[in-house]
Each structure stands twice: as C-alpha cells, then as structure tokens.
Amino acid sequence: MPPMTYDAIVVGSGISGGWAAKELTEKGLRTIVLEAGRPIDPAVDYVEHVLPWEKRYRGMGDRKQVERYQPIQGHTGACDEWSSKFFVNDLDNPYSFPEDKPFYWIRGRQVGGRSIMWGRCVYRWSDLDFTANAREGYGVDWPIRYKDLAPWWSYVEKFVGIQGRRENLAHLPDGEFQTPWPLNAAEQKARDILLEKFGGERVITNARLAVLTEDHGGRQKCHLCGHCARGCITLSYFSSINSTLPAARKTGRLTLRPFSVVHSVIYDPVKRRATGVRVIDANTKQMFDVNAKVIFLNASAMESTRILLNSATSEFPNGLGNSSGELGHNLMDHIMAGGATGTLPWARDRREIGNRPDAIYVPRFRNVKTKHPDFLRGYGFEGRAERAGWDRGSEMPGFGAEFKKSLTGDLGPWEMSFDGFGEMLPRHENYIELDPHLVDAWGIPALRVNCVYSDNEKKMQADMAVSATEMLEALGATNIRPFKEDNPPGLVIHETGTARMGRDPKTSVLNGHNQMWDVPNVFITDGACMASTANQNPSITYMALTARAVDYAHQLLNRREL
Amino acid sequence: MRRREVVQFLGAALALPFIPRGAEAAMKLGAELHLRLGDVPFRTLNREQQALVTTIAEMIIPETETPGATSVKVPEFIDLILTEWASDDERAAFLAGLRDIDTRAGAMGSTRFAALPASKKVELMTALDAARGDKTGAGLAFARLKALTVYGYFTSQRVDQEILKVQMYFNGYQGNVPFTPAV
Numbered sequence: 150m151p152p153m154t155y156d157a158i159v160v161g162s163g164i165s166g167g168w169a170a171k172e173l174t175e176k177g178l179r180t181i182v183l184e185a186g187r188p189i190d191p192a193v194d195y196v197e198h199v200l201p202w203e204k205r206y207r208g209m210g211d212r213k214q215v216e217r218y219q220p221i222q223g224h225t226g227a228c229d230e231w232s233s234k235f236f237v238n239d240l241d242n243p244y245s246f247p248e249d250k251p252f253y254w255i256r257g258r259q260v261g262g263r264s265i266m267w268g269r270c271v272y273r274w275s276d277l278d279f280t281a282n283a284r285e286g287y288g289v290d291w292p293i294r295y296k297d298l299a300p301w302w303s304y305v306e307k308f309v310g311i312q313g314r315r316e317n318l319a320h321l322p323d324g325e326f327q328t329p330w331p332l333n334a335a336e337q338k339a340r341d342i343l344l345e346k347f348g349g350e351r352v353i354t355n356a357r358l359a360v361l362t363e364d365h366g367g368r369q370k371c372h373l374c375g376h377c378a379r380g381c382i383t384l385s386y387f388s389s390i391n392s393t394l395p396a397a398r399k400t401g402r403l404t405l406r407p408f409s410v411v412h413s414v415i416y417d418p419v420k421r422r423a424t425g426v427r428v429i430d431a432n433t434k435q436m437f438d439v440n441a442k443v444i445f446l447n448a449s450a451m452e453s454t455r456i457l458l459n460s461a462t463s464e465f466p467n468g469l470g471n472s473s474g475e476l477g478h479n480l481m482d483h484i485m486a487g488g489a490t491g492t493l494p495w496a497r498d499r500r501e502i503g504n505r506p507d508a509i510y511v512p513r514f515r516n517v518k519t520k521h522p523d524f525l526r527g528y529g530f531e532g533r534a535e536r537a538g539w540d541r542g543s544e545m546p547g548f549g550a551e552f553k554k555s556l557t558g559d560l561g562p563w564e565m566s567f568d569g570f571g572e573m574l575p576r577h578e579n580y581i582e583l584d585p586h587l588v589d590a591w592g593i594p595a596l597r598v599n600c601v602y603s604d605n606e607k608k609m610q611a612d613m614a615v616s617a618t619e620m621l622e623a624l625g626a627t628n629i630r631p632f633k634e635d636n637p638p639g640l641v642i643h644e645t646g647t648a649r650m651g652r653d654p655k656t657s658v659l660n661g662h663n664q665m666w667d668v669p670n671v672f673i674t675d676g677a678c679m680a681s682t683a684n685q686n687p688s689i690t691y692m693a694l695t696a697r698a699v700d701y702a703h704q705l706l707n708r709r710e711l
Numbered sequence: 712m713r714r715r716e717v718v719q720f721l722g723a724a725l726a727l728p729f730i731p732r733g734a735e736a737a738m739k740l741g742a743e744l745h746l747r748l749g750d751v752p753f754r755t756l757n758r759e760q761q762a763l764v765t766t767i768a769e770m771i772i773p774e775t776e777t778p779g780a781t782s783v784k785v786p787e788f789i790d791l792i793l794t795e796w797a798s799d800d801e802r803a804a805f806l807a808g809l810r811d812i813d814t815r816a817g818a819m820g821s822t823r824f825a826a827l828p829a830s831k832k833v834e835l836m837t838a839l840d841a842a843r844g845d846k847t848g849a850g851l852a853f854a855r856l857k858a859l860t861v862y863g864y865f866t867s868q869r870v871d872q873e874i875l876k877v878q879m880y881f882n883g884y885q886g887n888v889p890f891t892p893a894v
C-alpha cells in the first residue's frame with residue numbers, strides 16, 4: 150500500500166488529540182487522526198439513561214466478564230455495567246510490572262479515548278506549581294510559567310464551556326466560567342462554617358466542571374441525569390466526540406481513521422525529521438505508512454512514549470528522541486484515597502433536586518502560605534454533601550413495614566465526604582520501558598511499568614485523613630470515618646510524565662512548546678509532556694498546551710522551519 | 712423517563728452531529744437485550760432455600776400499600792446473583808448460612824425458619840440483624856440477603872416507576888428545596 154500523505158498526523162483522538170485535530174484543521178492543515186480503537190456512535194453507545202433494571206445485574210456489573218477480560222480496568226469504579234465497554238480489554242492490551250510494584254493502567258481505546266468517561270474537573274495551575282521543581286530541586290524546571298499558558302487556558306475554556314465560581318485565589322486562578330450550579334443547603338452551610346473557623350484558608354467552592362449550565366456552541370446545557378461516564382446524548386459535557394472532533398470535521402480537512410494502531414514514528418536520519426508513522430490496521434493487521442510534515446503524539450502519556458520507545462534507530466537506540474536519557478522516566482500519577490466522611494447534624498428539612506455529577510472542591514491549603522513539616526507540595530479535596538437515600542438500607546438496622554417506610558419516605562441524614570487528590574513528585578526512578586517478552590494483540594512490544602509512591606506522597610495521604618477529619622469536626626459532624634487506602638499508582642488515571650518538557654535538551658525530551666528537541670517536527674501534548682503534576686486535575690492543562698503547541702507549529706510551518 | 716421519550720424530548724439535539732443515526736435501532740437492541748428476570752427459573756436455590764429466602768426477603772420489605780420484595784421478584788434476583796455473579800466461595804458461604812438459619816430455627820422448636828410462628832420469626836430475624844457483622848454462618852447470610860433484598864427491590868422496574876419515580880431530566884439543579892419526611 151503506498152503511503153498516505155497529509156499535512157499533519159495526530160495520533161490519538163482523546164482529550165488532547167481532539168484539540169490537536171481541531172486546531173490543526175482550523176489553521177488549514179489537512180489532518181489525519183489515527184485512533185487505535187473503534188468508532189463511537191452516541192446514539193448507540195451512550196447509555197446514560199439506561200436504568201438499573203434494564204441491566205442484567207442491575208448495575209452490580211458483569212463481574213465475571215470483568216474479572217476475565219478486564220482484571221486491571223475493573224479496579225476503577227467507572228468500569229461498570231454500563232461503561233466497561235469504554236475501557237480496554239486487558240488481554241489484548243497487556244503490560245507488566247514487578248510483582249512488588251503494582252501499577253493499574255486504566256485505558257480507553259476508542260474514538261474519543263478517555264474523554265468519554267473522564268472526571269470533567271478542570272483547574273488551572275499557578276506559579277506555585279510551575280516553580281515548585283526549581284524551588285525544591287525535584288525534576289527539572291518548567292520552561293513556562295503561568296503567564297505563558299494563561300491566554301491558552303482562556304482560549305480552550307471558552308470553547309469547552311466550564312462552570313465555576315470565582316474565588317480570587319492566587320494559587321488556583323479563576324478561569325472563563327459559566328454560572329455554576331449552586332452548592333446545596335448542607336454544602337453552603339459547611340462553606341460558611343469552614344471559612345470562619347479556618348480564617349479563609351480552607352474554602353469549599355463549587356467544583357469547576359466541563360459540564361454546561363448554559364447552552365453553548367450547539368451543545369445543550371446539562372440535564373443532570375448524573376451519569377456522565379456513560380455518555381451524554383445532549384453533548385453537555387466536553388469530550389472529543391461532543392466538541393472538538395465535530396469542529397475539526399466542520400473544516401472539511403479532517404480524516405478520522407479508527408482501528409489504526411500506530412506502531413512507530415518513521416525517522417529520516419538525513420533530514421533529521423520524522424517523515425510519518427507506521428500503522429497497523431487493528432482488524433486486518435496489515436501494516437501501512439502515513440506521511441506528514443508534522444506529527445502530534447496524543448496517544449496518552451504512556452502510549453505516546455511507548456511509540457517512541459518502539460521507534461528506536463541506530464542514532465537513538467533507546468528510543469526516538471531520547472538523547473537526554475529521560476524518555477520513559479519521571480512517571481507520575483496523583484495520590485488519592487485519603488480523606489474522611491461524616492454525618493452532618495443539620496439541614497434534614499432540605500433536599501436537592503437533580504443529580505450533579507460532581508459537587509465541591511477544596512483547593513490546596515497545605516504548603517501555600519506556611520510550610521508543612523511532613524511533606525512537600527499539596528492536595529485538594531473533591532467531595533459533596535448528599536443524602537444516602539435507600540442505599541443506606543443494607544447497613545441500617547431493622548426490617549419490616551417501618552424499615553421500608555423509612556427507606557421510601559425519608560432520605561437519611563446528609564453525609565459529607567472529602568476525598569483528597571495530591572501531587573506526586575517527579576522521580577527518575579519511576580519509569581516505563583519496553584518489556585522484552587511481552588507484545589500486544591497486534592504484535593507491538595508492550596510496556597513494563599516501574600512506579601511507586603514515595604514517602605512524600607504517603608505522608609501527604611495520611612494528612613488528607615487528618616485534615617478532612619478536622620474539617621468534619623469543625624462542622625459538628627458525627628460518625629466521622631477517616632480513610633487512607635493503599636492503592637497502587639495509576640488508579641487516579643492521571644498518569645503523566647515520561648517525555649517531560651524542560652529548558653535543556655540534555656535533561657528533557659521536549660522544549661517549552663512541546664516540540665521534541667531531537668526531532669523538531671514531532672510534538673507531544675498529552676500527559677507525557679508534564680515536568681510535574683501539581684495536584685489539580687490535568688486535562689484542561691493538556692488542552693491549553695495542545696492549542697499553544699499547534700499555534701507554534703503552525704508558525705514554524707509558515708516559516709518553513711519544520 | 713424512558714430513553715425513547717428522552718430522545719424525543721431532546722429533539723433539538725437530533726440536529727447535532729453524530730446523533731440521529733441508529734437511535735431507533737439502539738432502542739430495539741436494548742429491548743432485545745433486556746432480560747426478563749421473571750422468565751428465568753431458579754438455578755441455585757432449591758425449593759426449601761427459595762422458601763427461606765422469599766420469607767426473609769418479604770419480612771425485610773413486606774407488601775404494604777406498595778409492593779413487597781416478593782412481588783418485584785427479589786428472590787429471583789438473588790438467585791441470579793448467586794448463580795452468575797457470586798464466586799463459588801461466596802455462594803457456598805451463603806448457602807451454608809441459610810442452613811445455619813434453619814438450624815437456629817430448629818433450636819427454637821421448628822424444623823426450619825419458614826415454619827416458625829410469626830413471633831419467633833421476628834425474634835430470630837432480630838437476632839440475625841444484630842449479627843450482620845459475622846464473617847460466616849447465619850449472620851453473614853442474613854447480611855447478604857438483606858443487602859440484596861434492598862438493592863433488588865429498589866432497582867426493580869416497579870419500584871423505580873411507582874415509588875421512586877426516578878427522573879432522568881432536570882431543568883437545572885436545586886440544592887435547597889424544603890423536605891418533610893413521609894414517615
């Protein structure tokens with residue numbers, strides 16, 4: 150088969166690949182998006198309104214199928230009886246890890262990638278985050294600062310449609326917000342109490358979400374069915390399928406090719422440029438090449454790096470563009486599963502109507518103004534106050550008519566939860582490599598992941614339980630249950646790093662515009678590029694970096710410098 | 712609101728990219744895939760176990776002015792979970808716990824739980840409810856039976872539509888609505 154030729158190649162159609170496709174096509178480049186997985190048809194695949202009694206196990210999940218085919222994916226709650234189809238088959242997509250270093254790699258291979266079932270939380274960084282590596286001597290200094298990315302956050306936020314409350318916090322900058330859903334009665338009272346008792350240091354604010362509260366860009370406002378990870382027929386939350394891919398298609402310059410597993414990047418050592426990518430058709434397993442002037446790798450952090458590790462040449466024997474030796478290293482996730490839940494004593498005469506997919510956020514308060522003695526960096530809390538409803542029945546004492554009446558006629562008390570999400574330090578010794586003995590269903594060498602949380606993360610997680618308990622005590626909660634679970638990394642599904650940006654080609658893979666130092670017409674704008682991970686949910690930052698990198702690549706193309 | 716109604720209700724969305732194709736086909740497929748639990752025979756619980764599970768489930772959520780556990784086929788749901796969902800060990804532990812419940816009924820002067828007089832049933836159920844934290848035996852079986860009864864009941868079609876009246880479409884979120892419990 151002769152190679153197909155385009156102006157630009159985008160590998161992956163998830164949250165950053167969709168943005169690369171939109172920006173490249175809107176700048177006039179004929180662009181092919183190569184997606185390893187299947188196409189998605191919202192009319193068929195979105196199942197957010199399918200009720201439990203329409204599912205065979207009423208939502209308890211097809212446990213034995215998951216145990217057999219998705220033993221890794223099944224560790225995440227979203228891989229349920231509705232949405233397990235959006236997560237990969239682990240048998241077809243193997244990877245390995247040392248027995249004592251488990252890593253749960255949660256993946257989605259379909260058009261839209263994980264943007265279909267992502268968490269939709271969007272928070273900007275500040276220079277507290279961008280300067281942390283340089284201040285504290287971990288990893289390398291970010292080559293950019295807040296001012297470099299702020300206009301690009303604004304740019305993408307306006308298109309995405311984000312609800313949020315302006316708080317004027319220097320360390321969690323406000324963005325371009327639609328009016329958020331209000332806090333519920335219990336959350337509002339909790340906000341007021343905590344603001345007073347912690348002197349404004351701990352703030353319960355409305356979750357900043359890529360979920361519309363107003364119609365926007367041809368998409369309808371959210372109807373609050375509450376099951377975003379199953380799809381959205383009104384396109385109310387942001388995903389590639391709902392937003393960026395339609396915009397790219399509208400230009401007439403998009404070619405979207407599903408079932409296209411990218412094997413490697415093809416490198417011309419004379420021109421010192423990539424000429425294209427080698428692709429395996431997922432169905433026929435036939436190999437073919439696609440050529441282009443510029444390539445954007447957006448296959449997800451570890452997949453993009455895997456492609457480069459599989460693209461070794463005599464000049465780059467340890468992976469294409471790996472003259473620094475840092476390709477594959479500095480893998481990060483966040484750390485979660487630290488916090489507390491408690492029963493609130495008030496607002497029993499109030500209820501909520503509508504199912505918010507996410508509710509509140511408590512921005513980082515550790516190591517902001519004062520230094521914590523036990524750990525560097527910080528964490529934020531996601532959470533909510535909600536009434537348990539009938540779910541409480543299995544744990545509630547009693548049976549009979551009164552028991553039934555209580556479950557059908559009352560909602561139970563308000564339960565408030567704070568779930569921490571903390572920053573993981575970049576460490577060279579957390580890395581991915583090719584497993585010499587393992588290939589995937591298409592014969593492509595698979596990854597071996599070597600990654601553990603350090604004491605810094607573990608101490609931070611312990612503090613999550615402490616500070617969440619403090620807040621619940623301040624609220625007068627009863628039955629406070631602190632928690633600290635021993636989850637392996639990966640499960641937060643915020644894996645980042647392995648091809649970091651930096652200021653020096655000797656210590657980083659990408660420059661300040663996400664451009665590979667060694668192969669200038671290859672850009673990586675998914676999570677692989679991150680030099681640190683802050684504690685904020687990362688996707689909106691990938692989007693902003695992608696739009697900025699495309700703009701830069703376009704300038705270079707116009708100047709014939711690529 | 713059913714998916715068909717939702718799709719109609721959201722007619723404006725049908726003009727958007729990707730949406731129109733296959734909506735009817737999708738709903739037809741969903742209907743075909745939907746398993747009618749009432750058509751499935753018991754496959755794990757024998758007649759005596761069925762009687763025990765049914766008696767206890769109905770005592771947990773009895774028929775009042777609204778349906779009870781039996782009329783929304785909770786015992787059939789429990790059998791499905793035992794047959795297809797539970798591990799071999801979990802199934803064995805549950806069935807052993809059922810035997811233990813009947814053994815305890817025997818100590819109260821009956822051959823099995825279902826044959827106890829009503830007051831004795833309540834007495835034993837109260838004891839079992841207090842033993843839900845047990846790792847084996849009657850307490851464990853009762854804990855699982857209770858959890859599955861509550862779950863199976865509230866996720867049934869009738870309860871969803873007649874009692875919970877589950878809504879799938881809201882015109883905005885309200886977080887501070889007056890509420891008076893109906894208890």
